[in-house]
Amino acid sequence: MIRVLQVVNNMHRAGLETMLMNYYRHIDRSEIQFDFLTHRPEKDDYDDEILIITLKPHGMRTSAYLTNHTHARRAFFIYEKIL
Numbered sequence: 001m002i003r004v005l006q007v008v009n010n011m012h013r014a015g016l017e018t019m020l021m022n023y024y025r026h027i028d029r030s031e032i033q034f035d036f037l038t039h040r041p042e043k044d045d046y047d048d049e050i051l052i053i054t055l056k057p058h059g060m061r062t063s064a065y066l067t068n069h070t071h072a073r074r075a076f077f078i079y080e081k082i083l
Contacts, residue, residue: 001030007037011044021046024053 011017024034036050 001033003033003035005035005037008039010038010040010042011036011046011050013045017044017046021049024050029053 006020008017008020011021020034027034038044
């Protein structure tokens with residue numbers, strides 16, 4: 001499986017975020033998995049949909065959905081954990 005980390009400021013209904021969600025809704029998630037890393041702690045428009053899509057029938061998350069509250073230099077440790 002190919003995993004793609006999507007690093008965005010937040011997941012509001014804006015241009016980039018909407019494009020990512022359109023891709024995410026239509027890709028074959030058995031072959032490609034999106035993980036999301038946002039830089040803002042607030043709940044965003046697409047959060048609920050991302051969590052629903054990433055749940056398997058038995059309730060196990062298949063994707064990481066993280067919020068980074070740190071400076072970019074420290075984000076390496078989050079990326080390292082995902083990989």
